[in-house]
Amino acid sequence: MPVSDGEWSDWLGQQRVACEVRRPAKVDAAFEAVEEAVRTSRRIRAAGSGHSTSDVARPSKDAILLSLEHLALDDADWKTWLKGDLALVEPRVRPGEQLVRVAAGQTIRALNLDLAKRRLAMPNLGSYDGQSIYGAIATGTHGTGLGFGPLADQVASIEMIGVEDAGRPVVRHWRIEPTNGITDRDRFYGSSQRGRMSLVQDDEVFRSVVVGLGCFGIVTALTLRVVPAFQLRETCEVMPWSSLKTTLVTRARSAQWLDVTMLPERLDGEHWCQVTVREKRAALPHHVPLTELTPRGDARIREASSREGKDPKELVRCALAAGSHGARIATHRVRELFREDATRTIESESYVVFRTSVGDWIPATSSEIGVDVDRSVEAIDATITHLDAMAKRGFFHVSPIGIRFSRASSHYLAMQHGRDTCTIEAPIPVGNVNVHAIGSPSAADAAPILLGAFERTLIDARFDGRPHWGQRHTVSGGFLLRYPKGPIWARQVARFNRFGLFDNAFTGRMALRR
Ligand SMILES: Cc1cc2nc3c(=O)[nH]c(=O)nc-3n(C[C@H](O)[C@H](O)[C@H](O)COP(=O)(O)OP(=O)(O)OC[C@H]3O[C@@H](n4cnc5c(N)ncnc54)[C@H](O)[C@@H]3O)c2cc1C
Structure with missing residues (x-):
């Protein structure tokens, strides 16, 4: 904890x-x-x-x-506060969608289980579920699929304790929404159950506060747009980047969910990619508890490590200790795993299929940079130039590079603000050092060197990259000017x-x- x-x-x-x-x-x-x-x-x-x-x-x-x-959710009868026609408000509640009010501090895992019991689901999720739901939203956390923005785009209303300047600081509890938000002002103020809350309906405030990076106040609850529970069917194929690059953007625009994982070292002269596609399937007819669903992802690592009698962290250390040969052996092994994956189909509840992260088994630090989706191929080529140059100097990323896609968002500090985005993520396993320095007591942590160079590659005028605020980055004040609404966010x-x-x-x- x-x-x-x-x-x-x-x-x-x-x-x-x-x-x-x-x-x-x-x-x-x-x-x-x-x-x-x-x-x-x-x-x-x-x-x-x-x-x-x-x-x-x-x-x-x-x-x-x-x-x-x-922090528990109060039992206010909040549905009585809502406007009559939710198809006419911002964000629009589409047919089949529902609104749920949830505690901001609960984990995504707890939220998923609660929604599943009610036969509901988040329409898209990131690869992990250990974060708190608002902590994830606050930094612009996203999944993959150009049909979906970051998790922040599911927020219809946000409840926050903050401080107002009324000549002196006065603590307030607000319910904040877009100008044409879901709450009916008269119904809200007529309700005895709103506690101390007052209503703020203002696009600028809402679009600043949701991806708010903890700078605005203490968020207590969220009203989210969710969808009926659904299943996902996942398949994947393995191909070299030189083949994938010619179709990447078309694939990203046509698949509902496209996820690419690229090996950071060359093998047979190529950077190999696992290209994963997910399709929506009908929901199970009734709720099946998580314990009875087939696990995925991290479970495979657990199974592999117990079969081979190795702790996964130990495997990373072994790969590095073997120097550049180790990186090549690890790359070879992971390509084999990718090829095994390509013979399988995974089908399960959406929240099980989305959870691909192996973070619980291989602790890693990371940077992630978002670029305009139309610049994604050039940005990945530049990333490869960086990977190859660093490998020559004895710095190996070891962990695969994650390439994901998300739709433009109206939230001012979301990395997807104003443009469909391709995110390129470089995770570095804890303990990674320069292979030439292994065994030396002064062997420096490779993460800041690798991630610093990676960040500089994409956050330049050519790519106009934007960092994931929750992952390592080094940008400073003037950088906000790169976001079309950054100055408004700073003013708020x-x-x-x-x-x-x-x-x-x-x-x-x-x-x-x-
Ligand atoms: C294993 C792993 C997997 C990940 N997978 C993904 C992924 O798939 N996609 C992706 O985009 N990112 C991913 N991330 C990044 C992660 O989602 C973000 O860093 C996220 O912000 C972490 O959420 P948290 O609950 O830990 O919040 P914290 O890191 O604790 O806090 C984040 C920010 O939110 C603020 N905050 C938190 N709660 C509140 C509150 N109630 N009120 C006001 N402010 C608050 C904090 O002050 C801080 O500014 C991953 C990270 C890890 C370690």
Whole structure:
């Protein structure tokens, strides 16, 4: 658990900060904590599950840290607040879709299980489910498929405790939505169940706060658009990048879900790719508990490691210890696994099929950069030039590169803002060092060197890349100008964080002014 009494750390334990941890179970307790922070001029921040490896979640030393995993949803009859015709509001609730109100601090895993019992599902998900639902949304977390934006695009309403400048700081609880949002103002204010909440319906505020990076306040609940439960059928094929590149964009535009995993080292002169496609299938006729569904992904690693009697972390260390030969052997082995995968079809509940991450078994840090989908082939070519150049210097990525797609989003700081996006992710297993330095007591961590060079390759004027805010990156203040609405986002932070309560390392690095 990244939050213990008196300390916050990220999931890898690489960033640690001493702070006062509180675990409010009710909104009132969270509200009082913010009031106390105002009274005592202390910083305060909400913690998700610590899965960001950038400094976005890192609280200031001695801050009050609110860990919201126990924050329960009140039982307000919120559906009575809604407008009559939800097809006419923003975001539009399409036929078959439903709205659910959920606690912001629960994990995606808990949300998935709860939705599945109600025969509902998120329409798309990332590859992992250990994050808190709002922690994931706050950094623009996404899955793959050009028909879907980031998870933030499912938010119809967001409830947040924040501080208003009324000549002096006043703590408030807001329900925030687009200008033409789902809530009917009269019904809302006529309800005795809204507690302290007041309604803000304003496109600029909503599009700033949702992908808010923890800079606006403490998010307590979300109303999400979800769909009826469905199954996915997944198939894949293996091909060299030189073949895939000619059809990549067409494939991305025609498949509902397209996921590409590219081996970082050359084999037979090529970078090999696993190209995965998912298709929607009808839901099971009734709810089947997770324990009775066939597991996938990480389960295979667990099975392989027990069969070979090896800890996967140990395998990574072995691959590196064997130097450049090790990287080649690992590449060969993973291509074999890809080829085995290509003989199988996976079909299960959507949330089981989406969860492909092996993060629980191979701890890794990573960077991910988003580029315009129409520049994706050039950007991947540039990534390959980077991989080859680093390998010559003895720096091997070892972990495959992830290539995913998502639809343009209206949220101002989403990496997908204003453009259909291809994301290129480079994970680096913990313990990776330059192969020439193995055995030397001064062997430096390869991650900052590899990821720094990777980031510089794509965040340049040619590709206009944007980093995933939750993954390692080094951009600073002026970078926000690259987002068409970045200055508006910064202005909204200045308004909502007028008293600097939510400041941390990230707001300092980005020079967010008040
Ligand atoms: C194994 C693994 C797999 C991943 N897979 C994907 C993937 O498939 N796709 C993808 O896009 N990303 C992925 N990521 C990145 C990850 O989704 C993001 O870093 C995400 O933000 C982490 O969520 P968290 O709950 O751990 O939040 P944290 O990292 O703890 O916090 C993130 C930000 O949200 C703020 N915050 C959290 N809760 C609240 C709240 N209630 N109110 C206000 N602010 C809050 C924090 O202050 C911080 O600024 C992955 C990361 C890992 C480690």
